[in-house]
Amino acid sequence: MKAVHFGAGNIGRGFIGKLLADAQAELTFADVNQPLVDQLAHQQSYQVNVVGKDARIEKVSRISAIHSASPDAIRQIAQADIITTAVGPQVLEKIAGTLAQGLIARYQQGNNQPLNIIACENMVRGTSQLKQHVMLQVPEEMQGWMEQCIGFVDSAVDRIVPPGEAANDPLDVTVETFSEWIVDSTQFKGELPHIEGMEPTANLMAYIERKLFTLNTGHAITAYLGQLAGCKTIRDAILNPDIRQIVKAAMEESGAVLIRRYAFDPEQHAAYIDKIISRFENPYLHDDVERVGRQPLRKLSDGDRLIKPLRGTLEYGLPHQNLLIGIAAALSYRSEQDPQAQELATMLASKGIEQTLRDVCNLQDQPKVVTQITNVYNTMQHQA
Ligand SMILES: NC(=O)c1ccc[n+]([C@@H]2O[C@H](COP(=O)([O-])OP(=O)(O)OC[C@H]3O[C@@H](n4cnc5c(N)ncnc54)[C@H](O)[C@@H]3O)[C@@H](O)[C@H]2O)c1
Ligand SMILES: O=P(O)(O)OC[C@@H](O)[C@@H](O)[C@H](O)[C@H](O)CO
Structure with a gap:
């Protein structure tokens, strides 16, 4: 499974990226913070410190990172099986252009494999809002293909992840034990991917x-x-x-x-x-x-x-x-x-x-x- 995650911040590294990596996805983080991208790309790993009951240190490895507005990002979107975001509600509109370009490239390459896009932001039906921004930027002729191949899946995400302590490796994240990621099972295209920790429901609202x-x-x-x-x-x-x-x-x-x-x-x-x-x-x-x-x-x-x-x-x-x-x-x-x-x-x-x-x-x-x-x-x- 090829995964691209937009937003290598606290929840991106501390929760969603971690679940994707645990599911053996080939995971690429896409972010605008160039020093963060460079360090992730160089180190290809980081630690998640789970604190509280059942405290443990978990390592995330074999990951890559790219700038989210680069031609690389467009190439990755064209090939991905799953795309997730944790960039902040106000940024969804900004990444819609890159997503649209990646989808156009995918369409032109004749890649008809299902792709599911899941925004993991604190907002009601954020992925549906992202879909509206993306749809405005893809040509009319692609709309039928999008309906058939591209799933826009809403979700609810819960794990408290504050910024890490300055003394640590800046890539490391500290997270609480609790976590919950619930996705709308009715919006997927193709088979539901098996990702431990991602819970499908038909009653997302x-x-x-x-x-x-x-x-x-x-x-x-x-x-x-x-x-x-x-x-x-x-x-x-x-x-x-x-x-x-x-x-x-x-x-x-x-x-x-x-x-x-x-x-x-x-x-x-x-x-x-x-x-x-x-x-x-x-x-x-x-x-x-x-x-x-x-x-x-x-x-x-x-x-x-x-x-x-x-x-x-x-x-x-x-x-x-x-x-x-x-x-x-x-x-x-x-x-x-x-x-x-x-x-x-x-x-x-x-x-x-x-x-x-x-x-x-x-x-x-x-x-x-x-x-x-x-x-x-x-x-x-x-x-x-
Ligand atoms: N931290 C939490 O406890 C938590 C928990 C649940 C949900 N969330 C939600 O997750 C989202 C991210 O929160 P966070 O706390 O991780 O914030 P954060 O600031 O730590 O991370 C956001 C990341 O997005 C990146 N970004 C900004 N613009 C971008 C763009 N155009 N393309 C790609 N990356 C871009 C930033 O550089 C940053 O690395 C928010 O919607 C937040 O509500 C956060
Ligand atoms: O991310 P915000 O700004 O929408 O809200 C701040 C916190 O309430 C939030 O990040 C929580 O830590 C998170 O939602 C826990 O799951």
């Missing part, structure tokens, strides 16, 4: 929303409240009893929506939340609130982890006080390193909180909620 609107909702709120409380890491933040209470309650609020929407068992869902909180507490992971809070405009957008669960509570008439606190905390997030945090601060200064909420979170139709979040936000600013 339930899993995507369960993960994004529980783990990522709670994670983001932990980060944003953590920053307000002066905490550097997610562990420090979740060990603060006030933050922990709000985070857990916010996950329960979004959980009530998920239980209603997907008929999850309430007891199992409560256990899922408790397990997630224990993962945030992991003493072996150093996860900065700035990594988890990164790109607040994305996290405050209407389809993402804060507003979509809030919308669910409004739809079903369920409580949402703690989600509102989380949203107000997200609006309070500041980071000099993060262009989206800078843009958010500029918007708040120029438009004010209410207009920012309407524009960023698309809450024009919810004046009462806008007022409630505004009140919480203003109180937070006075306390800070």
